[in-house]
Amino acid sequence: MSAQPVEQTTTPVLELRDLAVHFGGVKAVDGISMKLMPGLIYGIIGPNGSGKSTLIGAITRLTRMTRGELLFDGASYEHVPPSRLAQLRVTRTFQTVRLLPDLNVRANIQIGADARTTSEQKAGRRPSWFERLRGPAASPGVADAIRRTRLEGFESYYPSEMSYGTQRRVEIARALAMDPRLLLLDEPTAGMNQSERAEISGLLRDLREEGLTQLLVEHDVQMMLDTCDYVFAMNSGQLIAEGEPDEVVRNPAVQEAYLGKKWGKDA
Amino acid sequence: MMSFYDSHLVLFQATFTGLILALSIQVPLRMGVFSFAGAGSYGIGAYLAAILVIKQDASAFVAIGAAMLATAVIGLLLGLLIFKLNGLYLAMATVAFDLIIGVIAINGGKTTGGSTGLYGVITDFTMSQLFTITLIALVLVALSEVGRTGRRVDAVRDDPELASSMGISLRRYRLTAFVVSGALGGLAGSMNVLVRSAIGPLDIGFGLIVLGLTMIVVGGSRSWKGAVIGAVIFTWLPDVLTAIGAWQELVYGIVVALAAVFLPRGIYGVLVDLNKGLQRRSRERHDPPPAAAEEAAGDVDPTTGDVRELALNEEAVP
Ligand SMILES: Nc1ncnc2c1ncn2[C@@H]1O[C@H](COP(=O)(O)OP(=O)(O)O)[C@@H](O)[C@H]1O
Ligand SMILES: [Mg+2]
Numbered sequence: 145m146s147a148q149p150v151e152q153t154t155t156p157v158l159e160l161r162d163l164a165v166h167f168g169g170v171k172a173v174d175g176i177s178m179k180l181m182p183g184l185i186y187g188i189i190g191p192n193g194s195g196k197s198t199l200i201g202a203i204t205r206l207t208r209m210t211r212g213e214l215l216f217d218g219a220s221y222e223h224v225p226p227s228r229l230a231q232l233r234v235t236r237t238f239q240t241v242r243l244l245p246d247l248n249v250r251a252n253i254q255i256g257a258d259a260r261t262t263s264e265q266k267a268g269r270r271p272s273w274f275e276r277l278r279g280p281a282a283s284p285g286v287a288d289a290i291r292r293t294r295l296e297g298f299e300s301y302y303p304s305e306m307s308y309g310t311q312r313r314v315e316i317a318r319a320l321a322m323d324p325r326l327l328l329l330d331e332p333t334a335g336m337n338q339s340e341r342a343e344i345s346g347l348l349r350d351l352r353e354e355g356l357t358q359l360l361v362e363h364d365v366q367m368m369l370d371t372c373d374y375v376f377a378m379n380s381g382q383l384i385a386e387g388e389p390d391e392v393v394r395n396p397a398v399q400e401a402y403l404g405k406k407w408g409k410d411a
Numbered sequence: 412m413m414s415f416y417d418s419h420l421v422l423f424q425a426t427f428t429g430l431i432l433a434l435s436i437q438v439p440l441r442m443g444v445f446s447f448a449g450a451g452s453y454g455i456g457a458y459l460a461a462i463l464v465i466k467q468d469a470s471a472f473v474a475i476g477a478a479m480l481a482t483a484v485i486g487l488l489l490g491l492l493i494f495k496l497n498g499l500y501l502a503m504a505t506v507a508f509d510l511i512i513g514v515i516a517i518n519g520g521k522t523t524g525g526s527t528g529l530y531g532v533i534t535d536f537t538m539s540q541l542f543t544i545t546l547i548a549l550v551l552v553a554l555s556e557v558g559r560t561g562r563r564v565d566a567v568r569d570d571p572e573l574a575s576s577m578g579i580s581l582r583r584y585r586l587t588a589f590v591v592s593g594a595l596g597g598l599a600g601s602m603n604v605l606v607r608s609a610i611g612p613l614d615i616g617f618g619l620i621v622l623g624l625t626m627i628v629v630g631g632s633r634s635w636k637g638a639v640i641g642a643v644i645f646t647w648l649p650d651v652l653t654a655i656g657a658w659q660e661l662v663y664g665i666v667v668a669l670a671a672v673f674l675p676r677g678i679y680g681v682l683v684d685l686n687k688g689l690q691r692r693s694r695e696r697h698d699p700p701p702a703a704a705e706e707a708a709g710d711v712d713p714t715t716g717d718v719r720e721l722a723l724n725e726e727a728v729p
Contacts, residue, residue: 204576206572206575206576225575225580226575226576227574227575227576227578227579227580227581228578229576229578230576230577230578231578235576235577236576238573242570242573244562244565244566244569244570244573245569246565246569246633247562247565251562254559254562255562255563255566255577256577258559258562258563258577258578259577259578259579300690300694302687305691318577322577322578
């Protein structure tokens with residue numbers, strides 16, 4: 145398959161070695177190895193149920209793994225609790241929108257910035273108990289995330305008052321407010337129309353220019369072709385292909401995986 | 412001639428201690444921890460303060476401080492023991508804890524005064540001290556509802572998985588819930604025994620859980636303001652209802668049932684929703700939603716451009 149676009153001497157931001165997640169007899173993820181090099185956008189495609197979300201869950205330590213190794217910047221972290229990943233500045237969005245219903249858009253995004261300020265504080269001066277309780281009055285990361293996801297004007301809206309696509313943008317903004325080094329996106333444009341998707345794709349490419357490493361799960365092939373540097377294809381918990389995006393989507397095994405999933409009715 | 416205040420002094424006192432009891436159950440609930448251990452801590456705090464005053468001649472502040480410290484530590488130990496339990500199982504374990512405290516009170520021999528309890532708990536604790544301490548506790552709880560802590564408490568309750576992926580340690584928040592609940596319960600119990608000068612097993616039974624829970628369910632479980640509303644209603648309502656004699660319990664029961672059915676977020680929740688509605692209307696009048704996004708809802712087609720299509724259409728690949 146085609147070579148990774150970056151020299152192998154660089155330490156990968158994320159490396160998975162033989163990662164497996166089994167739920168009883170269900171092998172949701174079964175022996176996946178991958179390396180994500182800094183500053184690139186990686187994609188994962190695969191039919192529903194192929195284990196993409198479970199893989200992201202395992203990488204973010206929210207889902208218990210059955211075996212394998214996880215390395216961030218070359219250091220293994222498979223025993224680190226999920227709440228510590230924010231300190232490594234690994235963050236994710238979820239396949240289903242998960243905003244807090246009682247908080248408005250600004251406060252929902254602020255939660256991401258809170259995680260950042262905590263890890264920054266850990267490095268420096270000890271804040272007073274009052275500062276720790278209240279948090280900083282305003283974080284620059286929030287305004288920036290709102291601007292980048294084009295949510296200006298929505299700051300005081302509650303999640304239930306917005307369309308699904310807009311809610312998804314808030315999810316992305318919350319992740320960005322954390323100032324991540326590795327961003328994992330689980331179907332971030334599901335429920336968006338074409339122009340919104342193009343916008344998100346543009347945003348992800350801008351973030352790539354700034355050096356952010358990303359792992360993107362998406363069904364929209366055109367978006368994957370436009371956005372990703374490198375694509376992994378999964379089926380039944382295993383990698384069935386990887387490489388340049390256009391090669392992977394043309395790969396017979398990948399096509400077979402999709403058609404095999406009883407979607408080929410009108411083929 | 413007695414003023415209204417003097418003749419209702421007991422009710423004013425009960426409002427404050429009832430409020431702190433309600434907070435001892437509300438704080439953990441707000442963090443998604445279904446613990447009623449606050450009621451047990453109330454019993455421990457009441458008995459401990461009584462014993463310290465009677466046997467050691469302790470001052471009111473020493474008695475309250477010692478009671479809070481003890482119940483906070485017991486809360487921590489209880490938390491370490493059971494914080495992994497969830498929902499109903501956790502609730503059951505904490506109710507059991509409360510019942511055990513009641514059993515100890517009855518069977519504690521001379522130390523707890525058995526079924527008669529302890530009396531003659533006399534200190535110079537004043538109404539204004541009771542008021543001041545209640546206010547301080549209320550302000551501290553209110554602070555935990557705003558800013559970063561408020562957001563994190565919301566996250567821990569509504570979506571624990573999201574919370575941990577946002578760098579929040581669930582374990583730490585849950586243990587804190589037990590400690591704060593313990594300290595507040597101990598505070599309520601110790602202040603109550605100091606103003607009433609007596610405590611018995613009947614004062615710390617299952618009824619405390621019901622009282623505290625009723626206050627926050629009807630008043631509103633998400634904010635200290637709901638606890639205040641509930642504490643006022645359920646301290647004063649029984650007094651008002653004595654006028655109707657035998658029907659008292661029935662009316663009381665109906666009020667609670669109606670509130671639970673029609674006001675799922677309590678009276679305070681209704682006020683919040685009204686306010687949100689007003690905000691939305693004024694916002695729509697002054698600045699309509701930004702054009703960029705709100706329209707999309709209609710023309711969503713999540714399957715467009717799927718690999719599926721591609722499989723049927725080779726040309727789609729550049
Ligand atoms: N918590 C769970 N318990 C049991 N099975 C699960 C759980 N989560 C996912 N699975 C199963 O694992 C497989 C992969 O699911 P998922 O990772 O969500 O796939 P994808 O995101 O690719 O659609 C599916 O068969 C799913 O039913
Ligand atoms: Mg999925």
